[in-house]
Amino acid sequence: MNAVEVKSICKSFGKNIVIKNLSFDVKKGDKIAIFAPSGSGKTTLLNILSGIDLNFTGNYNINLPFSVVFQESRLFPYMTVIENILFGCKLKKITITDDIYQKIENWLNITSLKGYEKYYPYELSGGMKAKVSLIRAFIVNPEIILLDEPFKSIDIYSKQRIIEFIRQNYPDITMILVTHNIDELPLIGGKILQFSKSPLENYNEITIQNNMTISEIIEKIYENS
Amino acid sequence: MYPPYIIPSPFTVLKNITKYLDKDFFIHFSLSIYRTFTGFFIALILGTFLSLFTHSSKMQNTFLIFLALFQVIPGTILGIIFLILSGIGSTTPIVLVASLTISTVYINATNVLLKRNENLEAVIKVFDGKNQELIRYLLLPTLVPITRSNLTLGMGLGLKVVVLGEFIGSQDGLGYLLNVARVYFQMDRVFFYLIVLLLFMVLYEFVINIIFIVFFQKYLYSE
Numbered sequence: 001m002n003a004v005e006v007k008s009i010c011k012s013f014g015k016n017i018v019i020k021n022l023s024f025d026v027k028k029g030d031k032i033a034i035f036a037p038s039g040s041g042k043t044t045l046l047n048i049l050s051g052i053d054l055n056f057t058g059n060y061n062i063n064l065p066f067s068v069v070f071q072e073s074r075l076f077p078y079m080t081v082i083e084n085i086l087f088g089c090k091l092k093k094i095t096i097t098d099d100i101y102q103k104i105e106n107w108l109n110i111t112s113l114k115g116y117e118k119y120y121p122y123e124l125s126g127g128m129k130a131k132v133s134l135i136r137a138f139i140v141n142p143e144i145i146l147l148d149e150p151f152k153s154i155d156i157y158s159k160q161r162i163i164e165f166i167r168q169n170y171p172d173i174t175m176i177l178v179t180h181n182i183d184e185l186p187l188i189g190g191k192i193l194q195f196s197k198s199p200l201e202n203y204n205e206i207t208i209q210n211n212m213t214i215s216e217i218i219e220k221i222y223e224n225s
Numbered sequence: 226m227y228p229p230y231i232i233p234s235p236f237t238v239l240k241n242i243t244k245y246l247d248k249d250f251f252i253h254f255s256l257s258i259y260r261t262f263t264g265f266f267i268a269l270i271l272g273t274f275l276s277l278f279t280h281s282s283k284m285q286n287t288f289l290i291f292l293a294l295f296q297v298i299p300g301t302i303l304g305i306i307f308l309i310l311s312g313i314g315s316t317t318p319i320v321l322v323a324s325l326t327i328s329t330v331y332i333n334a335t336n337v338l339l340k341r342n343e344n345l346e347a348v349i350k351v352f353d354g355k356n357q358e359l360i361r362y363l364l365l366p367t368l369v370p371i372t373r374s375n376l377t378l379g380m381g382l383g384l385k386v387v388v389l390g391e392f393i394g395s396q397d398g399l400g401y402l403l404n405v406a407r408v409y410f411q412m413d414r415v416f417f418y419l420i421v422l423l424l425f426m427v428l429y430e431f432v433i434n435i436i437f438i439v440f441f442q443k444y445l446y447s448e
Binding site for chain 2: 050052091
């Protein structure tokens, strides 16, 4: 079953074409990384898929409940960390059970945010805000997660810990990660859709085997480009 | 420079303060405050809701022009029109305050809503938030800082308008007392009433500040 189907999507800003006739499918449980240079239209693609940008041609289907982690943390400044984390549940009308509190507890421990529950966003660093935004997206228990450079301001050690935590606790989740950071690719595993230039049109599909190192992935990327 | 019966010294006004603070004064003063609060809060609530409504229905540009035009009409002319329509009493100053402050409230609120945080709007949409959640979690909190300044500017304007309205067409209120004192050339009373207005505004600002610090401080935090 396809979790995400993208068919002939085109998007331009005035005369600047950023996505041209792009099609791909993502199967349920697949983890794919959209790897492209900065400014090539990755965020635009994610905005379309998440339903924020409605001004495009072509069509797409997202067949399962999804959640999004944006490039910026996008926290509500008047809500505390815990209120921001629970915000998605509140809007999606998910009853907040002990199980959800336990999951939050685990997330807070893994992200080293324990003790910061009552802090407001202005009291947190950029990396901490990014972590809160990540927890907010995962805590609604989505079946698909769209990640737009979510680790941009998170240090490498935390990043590895978080990815490992996601792998263990959300093994069946369908993931679309948008990134231009090569060091994030082995952490995700799965497939890479590699775009070498703007607009997003043709791509090379690279499958990452388990235990592949960054240099092996780089080698594969250059082989294909 | 001027004799004391034209411009009395502050000391003279303070010395005679007990003379002015009779029962009548408090009745007139409370009436003015009641009219100001009623008129201003009608404007604040209507202006804010009108702004939210026109924002949601994307009609704000039409209303902005209409209410900006409304601001051009001089208060005294409006006062006389309302006096003819509703006669002497509380209605004229209340309607005058409401009609003269609603455009300020509306224009301020609308300009803030036009610059709302679209990133947070996207978060609400992604989590299946509807229009009512958008209003509750984004638009209303966005309006808090401007409501704070509307409460200061609008109340100051409202109080001036009420006094003007009472001056033109009322037989009670602080404006009426000012008019009587002016007619009988009791300049010490005129100055006393002005001091009372100033002191009221100081007290009002203090209370509003406390309310905002206690209840709304978090809405003033930056991201």
